[in-house]
Amino acid sequence: NAGVTQTPKFRVLKTGQSMTLLCAQDMNHEYMYWYRQDPGMGLRLIHYSVGEGTTAKGEVPDGYNVSRLKKQNFLLGLESAAPSQTSVYFCASKQGGNYEQYFGPGTRLTVT
Amino acid sequence: AQSVTQLDSQVPVFEEAPVELRCNYSSSVSVYLFWYVQYPNQGLQLLLKYLSGSTLVKGINGFEAEFNKSQTSFHLRKPSVHISDTAEYFCAVSGGSNYKLTFGKGTLLTVNP
Numbered sequence: 001n002a003g004v005t006q007t008p009k010f011r012v013l014k015t016g017q018s019m020t021l022l023c024a025q026d027m028n029h030e031y032m033y034w035y036r037q038d039p040g041m042g043l044r045l046i047h048y049s050v051g052e053g054t055t056a057k058g059e060v061p062d063g064y065n066v067s068r069l070k071k072q073n074f075l076l077g078l079e080s081a082a083p084s085q086t087s088v089y090f091c092a093s094k095q096g097g098n099y100e101q102y103f104g105p106g107t108r109l110t111v112t
Numbered sequence: 113a114q115s116v117t118q119l120d121s122q123v124p125v126f127e128e129a130p131v132e133l134r135c136n137y138s139s140s141v142s143v144y145l146f147w148y149v150q151y152p153n154q155g156l157q158l159l160l161k162y163l164s165g166s167t168l169v170k171g172i173n174g175f176e177a178e179f180n181k182s183q184t185s186f187h188l189r190k191p192s193v194h195i196s197d198t199a200e201y202f203c204a205v206s207g208g209s210n211y212k213l214t215f216g217k218g219t220l221l222t223v224n225p
Contacts, residue, residue, distance in 0.1 A: 031211050042202060042217040050211060090155060099144050099206055101213060103155040
């Protein structure tokens with residue numbers, strides 16, 4: 001039981017490049033989330049999903065897109081990366097009816 | 113809408129000293145409260161949670177927190193800290209709909225020998 005995994009762990013992009021971050025969970029959770037963590041800002045919700053095939057905007061969605069084609073996977077896309085998107089990205093998941101979110105180890109993204 | 117304020121961005125303490133990390137929240141509905149811990153270069157791990165019942169909640173690694181509705185606070189305490197408790201601690205609130213968490217900005221606890 002791996003829990004929540006994220007791929008890749010590190011990535012460096014040039015401004016304007018695109019990439020996709022993959023989150024996978026093996027706990028059969030309905031809900032999945034993408035957060036970004038910046039120094040002194042805590043965690044801010046980018047997008048979330050309450051079930052397969054559904055997505056919704058969080059607090060800071062601009063510049064990101066997401067997809068949840070399979071229940072176990074939640075993809076975060078950057079179509080045209082900007083230096084302001086340099087951050088650590090965390091994925092989380094939870095069971096419906098529960099409150100605890102389980103977090104992945106994070107992806108450190110640098111945009112130059 | 114809900115919000116969380118962690119009153120201290122950094123808390124340095126000596127090993128074996130007691131510590132309190134402060135958290136205040138605001139919400140227009142009933143709340144569920146959480147403390148998460150993040151060790152260096154790792155993800156977040158749940159330390160403890162308050163959903164209902166006793167206002168004193170015990171968590172892992174000897175931490176506890178007390179929910180105070182009148183003061184809208186959920187402070188985290190440990191009577192004697194260890195070097196290994198050095199980490200960043202996040203307070204979070206979920207209110208109304210149960211599927212979103214709002215996090216505070218974090219408190220960096222540094223335990224010195």
